[in-house]
Amino acid sequence: MKDTNVLKKPIEREELLRRAKELGELAEEHSLQSDKDGKLPDIVIEKMKEAEFHTLHRPKAYGGQDLDMKTFGEIIRTVAYHSVPAAWITYFGIIHETWPSFLPKEGRDELFGRGELMADVFAPVGEVEDADDGDGYIVSGTWNFCSGVLWCDWIALGAIHKMRDGEEPELSLFIVHKDDAEIIENWDTLGLRGTGSNAVKLDRAYVPSHYVFPISRVVQGATAPDGNYEEDYKLFNVPYLAYFLSGFAQVSIGGLTRLVDDYTNKTKSRVRIYNNKKNEKDGSSGQRTLGEITMEYNALKNIADEILEKVEGYSQNGTRVLDEEEREKLFAMRGYVAKNSAELATRIIINLGGNALYREGQSERFVRDLIAVASHPTHLYEDAMVGYGKSILGFDGHPMW
Secondary structure (H helix, E strand, O other), X not given: OOOOOOXXXXXXXXXXXHHHHHHHHHHHHOHHHHHHHOOOOHHHHHHHHHHOHHXXXXXXXXXXXXXXXXXXXXXXXXXHOOOHHHHHHHHHHHHOOOHHHHOOHHHHHHHXXXXXOEEEXXXXXXXXXXXXXXXXXXXXXXXXXXXXHHHOOEEEEEEEEOOOOOOOOEEEEEEEEHHHOEEEOOOOOOOOHHHOOEEEEEEEEEEOHHHEEOHHHHHOOOOOOOOOOXXXXXXXXXXXXXXXXXXXXXXXXXXXXXXXXXXXXXXXHOEEOOOOOEEHHHOXXXXXXXXXXXXXXXXXXXXXXXXXXXXXXXXXXXXXXOOHHHHHHHHHHXXXXXXXXXXXXXXXXXXXXXXXXOHHHOHHHHHHHHXXXXXXXXXXXXXXXXXXXXXXXXXXXXXXX
């Protein structure tokens, strides 16, 4: 068992981005096989662990550092430029190592001390009953979409239950070791295939109370049961879900950046054989399309930047809970970036024509991946816009996001 509960010297931004580029390039080398296998190869996961990305937003007492949100976003975008699935797992690897921070000391010491990766599914589909020992819980259920579960030892799974110290049912994540779970390999999807986001099944698994992440309480501003043991810890000074969800837009922008760059380069060199062999770059249609695509991309990138800036601002101000309109605005921003990135990616591949459909050319993979990113419930466009509109009018927005 590796003890990672030690203070470490922070890794500089330039070094982190260098490691991110290396990780992304390695994942891209294996992209066709990853797509076929429905999972990244182990060599990519080992590279991610060597880069220590998963430890970055832990408390410093547990080997983390005060990583700024801009660098956090740039790591994700850099990996996504080469491989959206690898960026997805990198992002999840970072944020999943934050929820142990909110456990009792016994739980966080054990989970952080083992140096093992973590996965989760927030969906509250589990069934829970109090265990007879007066402490733990018995959890059963099946959860789909458990990203990274093939490489993780700890899995946090959502359920709504009235806790022993609670007054009403609440959403919590119940943490189990993979040895107590069954992995159902059902990940056969349009995009994000390399993430290996298979299902997890529990059959009356025992979960001690110090392995329960009280997400509803954390959303309402709670820190750890023993208080704020690290006063400057970023995740004790931000609205947790605003942070936790902030990377999705960065995944989209990283993949979209690659497509826009590819489109720009191909526009410069493309010859339209059915249009008198004219150079695409010399025609007003190609020029106008490139201008529109670039402007739309810049607008989406600016929104993704603003999401990170907002979270950094919350951290500096010690804001743990958002008012309804601000919360729903973030939801709308995520939804806008996700949906429009997928639509812009689709426009790009259609404009590139038939040669862009070959898998070896990579474009079609990025398009599929961005469509898959846009389908995630934390930023579904329709839900996001309804929630934001309701909050502007003074109503409660979406009940979760």
